[in-house]
Amino acid sequence: MKVGITVYPTYGGSGIVGSELGKELARRGHTVHFISSSLPTRLTELNERIRFHEVEMMSYPLFEHQPYTLALATKMVEVAEAEDLDLLHVHYAIPHSVSAILAREVVRPRRRLPVITTLHGTDITLVGADRSYLPITRYCLEQSDGVTAISEYLKRATVETFQFDRLTVIPNFVNGEEYRRRPVPGLRSHLAPEGEPLMVHVSNFRPVKRPTDCIEILARVLRRGVKARLVMVGDGPERAQAEHRARCLHVDRSCVFVGKQPRIVDYLSVADLLLLPSEQESFGLAALEAMACEVPVIASRTGGVPEVVVDGESGLLSEVGDVEKMSADAVSLLCDEERRREMGRRARASALERYSADLVIPRYVQFYEEVLAAE
Numbered sequence: 001m002k003v004g005i006t007v008y009p010t011y012g013g014s015g016i017v018g019s020e021l022g023k024e025l026a027r028r029g030h031t032v033h034f035i036s037s038s039l040p041t042r043l044t045e046l047n048e049r050i051r052f053h054e055v056e057m058m059s060y061p062l063f064e065h066q067p068y069t070l071a072l073a074t075k076m077v078e079v080a081e082a083e084d085l086d087l088l089h090v091h092y093a094i095p096h097s098v099s100a101i102l103a104r105e106v107v108r109p110r111r112r113l114p115v116i117t118t119l120h121g122t123d124i125t126l127v128g129a130d131r132s133y134l135p136i137t138r139y140c141l142e143q144s145d146g147v148t149a150i151s152e153y154l155k156r157a158t159v160e161t162f163q164f165d166r167l168t169v170i171p172n173f174v175n176g177e178e179y180r181r182r183p184v185p186g187l188r189s190h191l192a193p194e195g196e197p198l199m200v201h202v203s204n205f206r207p208v209k210r211p212t213d214c215i216e217i218l219a220r221v222l223r224r225g226v227k228a229r230l231v232m233v234g235d236g237p238e239r240a241q242a243e244h245r246a247r248c249l250h251v252d253r254s255c256v257f258v259g260k261q262p263r264i265v266d267y268l269s270v271a272d273l274l275l276l277p278s279e280q281e282s283f284g285l286a287a288l289e290a291m292a293c294e295v296p297v298i299a300s301r302t303g304g305v306p307e308v309v310v311d312g313e314s315g316l317l318s319e320v321g322d323v324e325k326m327s328a329d330a331v332s333l334l335c336d337e338e339r340r341r342e343m344g345r346r347a348r349a350s351a352l353e354r355y356s357a358d359l360v361i362p363r364y365v366q367f368y369e370e371v372l373a374a375e
């Protein structure tokens with residue numbers, strides 16, 4: 001198949017999922033054309049089967065805001081016709097679905113171009129529910145030829161918010177060959193020079209991720225006498241606040257902010273625990289990637305997280321904001337190596353049994369085939 005994929009290239013899990021999906025499809029012999037404003041971050045290699053088409057923005061004095069949605073639709077039309085695409089698969093409804101539906105209508109007299117929309121979370125829970133975006137998001141859902149959601153939770157949220165139920169759950173996935181605990185010479189001793197246990201947080205540091213709660217957890221873990229260190233991976237609007245809180249609580253020497261990193265798997269490979277105290281998380285891709293690397297997850301019981309992290313088996317869940325319980329859970333695992341390792345092993349097994357790329361990618365391919373076969 002020849003598939004056009006559009007993602008947000010720099011920010012957030014939907015871009016990662018779309019990019020990893022493209023790579024997995026290419027490994028299985030399909031050709032994938034990424035159409036977006038810049039090269040998606042996880043797309044480190046382009047080749048015959050993984051191509052990239054940059055959306056060019058035209059600036060003109062009359063345009064107070066450049067019309068990205070139209071530029072994207074224009075590029076989708078061009079690529080669909082030049083590369084003979086079978087379908088467009090967009091990740092995140094706003095504005096990608098709007099562009100894809102417009103592109104489909106433009107080429108309709110000459111060719112069929114089904115549009116598949118994958119919902120990731122805030123496109124429904126935040127953006128979609130904002131009254132001003134509600135009608136257009138509903139239109140995108142209704143007009144797409146196929147809609148998928150990445151968790152049962154997100155499907156329920158979509159039905160509730162939009163009374164739209166014509167969607168299929170295809171969960172996020174992980175490649176167990178790439179995401180496995182592997183030796184990373186020097187990294188652990190660099191991050192924890194005195195052999196301290198390591199807690200890791202990975203996110204885009206948006207308010208919804210509550211990264212400052214990680215600092216609160218670290219302070220309580222230290223207060224309970226466990227000399228742990230915290231590695232904060234990623235960047236975003238809440239980073240300065242989290243750094244400030246670390247200084248206020250005098251734990252800044254026990255944590256390090258390493259910014260955006262190209263190889264998350266290295267940090268997960270040296271981690272003892274992942275902290276994911278999010279307010280909202282329709283899936284929790286960071287949790288899944290940690291589980292694949294045998295890292296137990298301390299997370300909030302929110303959205304789709306309980307589907308991914310089985311409480312007591314692959315991690316420990318708490319109510320949003322309950323940093324007391326999260327720190328107690330962290331201490332209990334950090335002080336019991338055998339339990340922590342066993343939980344890590346079960347986490348990997350659970351991740352691969354349910355979310356391995358080899359299980360999930362064929363479901364996308366089958367979904368494409370069903371959409372293509374429909375009238």
Ligand code: GMT
Nearest residue numbers: 012013014120121122281282283284285
């Ligand atoms: O986080 C967002 O606001 C949007 C979205 C994104 O593009 O990063 O994240 C969502 O998609 C991820 C990948 O499917 C999920 O793992 C995240 O749980 C989900 N984020 C939220 O629901 C807040």
